Amino acid sequence: MDINTYIASGILELYVAGQLSETENQEIYNLLKQHPELLQEVIEIESAVVKLTAAVSPNAKGFNSIEERINADEQNEVIKLKPRPSNWIAYTGWAASILLGTGLFWTLNQNTELEQHIESANLENRYLETQIEDARTDLAATKNLLNVIRDRDIIEVPLGGQGDFASSYAKVYWNKADNTIYLDAAGLPNAPVGKVWQVWSLTLDPLTPTSLGTIDNFEIDDNKIFTIANANESQAFGITLEQEGGSPTPTMDQLYTLGVVNPSS
Amino acid sequence: MELERLIKQFQDKNQDAFRQLYGMYSKSIHGVVYNIVKDTAIADELMQDVFIKAWHKSDSYSSKKGRFFTWILNIARNAAIDKTRSKAFKQSRQNLNADYFVDIIAGHDNLDDSTDAIGIKTFVTHLGEKCKAVIELLYFKGFTQKEASEELQMPIGxxxxxxxxxxxxxxxxxx
Known part of the structure; x- marks a missing residue:
């Protein structure tokens, strides 16, 4: 084969242009291996074409633009996984801050509420303390009263309802030792406005009433037991409804209750 | 030889080899696609695509099939022609100017007075019409010998x- 004729045919130029069939390409590949002058020819043709085509380019971009893309492509598999953790972290961060914010708000709210609770609890405490104190006082008074009633020296005088006031009743516990009566007036109604209950000690023969005083705090007294001094040799006790301030003598038609001291007791 | 070694490294995904090959051929590839699409931005994008494709498909190249430059040149011409056939491209560029590569080269205000640039400019200004057409069709447009002969109405030989x-x-x- 005549190399020069082969070269002159122009086939190598078409080879570089990429216009030959696969078979022709393969053929030339084999020839190039055997004939360095053929290869040299191809290199020169290619070099000229490279220069010519390059001359058409206004300005080609540098390799950096490619490099970024291939590196990005290569790290794709790794990168694909990366956004998740970072997103996860971001989401977690947001979630945490929202939780924290909500938590803080809740805590503040809770705190205010608790302070209010404490205040009302304190108030309640003070109220309860007062009640306990009252109860203690009451209890002491009641115990005292019980002791008085149980005392064997006590004379019990039941006072029955009189006339129109049959439903009324009262009871007198008379301790002669200390000249005191304890009047249990729970069976009497509240005195009307402008009126007051007046307690009388009576001797029967002749009938002589002696005022033991008016009960001015009847309405507000809880247990309706009133301690009254009595130094008289009473034979009976009576209670009448009188004008405020009391009367010198009992108004007999307003005698609500009356009881005779049983001499045997 | 040096080129074969470079290509082998390139096929082994060596980025330095790729960078060297890019340095050798990127301007040519850009010139070829630019000559087809006549738009710098599109040419830039296409040239990148071409080299990325070459990188990813480097296994498919074999020296038995032809020159490495020819292989890339083929990818580039196909990519550029595909681009000109796309609807978007056709709509955006109704009037592709009909300049040949020679007109583009002649139109460049070459700031770099390299020997090559001067040589090529001289070359294209003295080039006969038939030469301009043949080179345009065979190298820039990827016409086959037969297609070129029909286009130019001259025998294949x-x-x-x-x-x-x-x-x-x-x-x-x-x-």
Whole structure:
């Protein structure tokens, strides 16, 4: 084969242009291996074409633009996984801050509420303390009263309802030792406005009433037991409804209750 | 030889080899696609695509099939022609100017006075009309010898020898 004729045919130029069939390409590949002058020819043709085509380019971009893309492509598999953790972290961060914010708000709210609770609890405490104190006082008074009633020296005088006031009743516990009566007036109604209950000690023969005083705090007294001094040799006790301030003598038609001291007791 | 080693490394995904090959051919590839699409931005994008494709498909290249430059040149021409056939491209560029590569080269205000640039400019200004057409069709447009002969209304054999003469003139100017 005549190399020069082969070269002159122009086939190598078409080879570089990429216009030959696969078979022709393969053929030339084999020839190039055997004939360095053929290869040299191809290199020169290619070099000229490279220069010519390059001359058409206004300005080609540098390799950096490619490099970024291939590196990005290569790290794709790794990168694909990366956004998740970072997103996860971001989401977690947001979630945490929202939780924290909500938590803080809740805590503040809770705190205010608790302070209010404490205040009302304190108030309640003070109220309860007062009640306990009252109860203690009451209890002491009641115990005292019980002791008085149980005392064997006590004379019990039941006072029955009189006339129109049959439903009324009262009871007198008379301790002669200390000249005191304890009047249990729970069976009497509240005195009307402008009126007051007046307690009388009576001797029967002749009938002589002696005022033991008016009960001015009847309405507000809880247990309706009133301690009254009595130094008289009473034979009976009576209670009448009188004008405020009391009367010198009992108004007999307003005698609500009356009881005779049983001499045997 | 050096080029074969580079190509082998390139096929082994060596980025330095890729960078060197890019340095050798990117301007040419850009020139070819630019000559087809006549738009710098599109040419930039296409050239990148071409090299990325070459990188990813480097296994499919074999020296038995032809020159490495020819392989890339083929990818580039196909990519550029595909681009010009796309609807978006057709709509955006109704009037593609009909300049040949020679007009583009002649139109460049070459700031770099490299020997090559001067040589090529001289070459294209003295190039006969037939040479311009043959080179345009065979190298820039990827016409086959047969297609070129039909386009230029000259026998296949004449295309081949004429092309040989035209390239020889070029070699005389730039090598």
């Amino acid at each position: 004449t295309v081949k020898t004429r092309n040989r003469n035209c390239i020889q003139q070029l070699r005389d100017m730039v090598l």
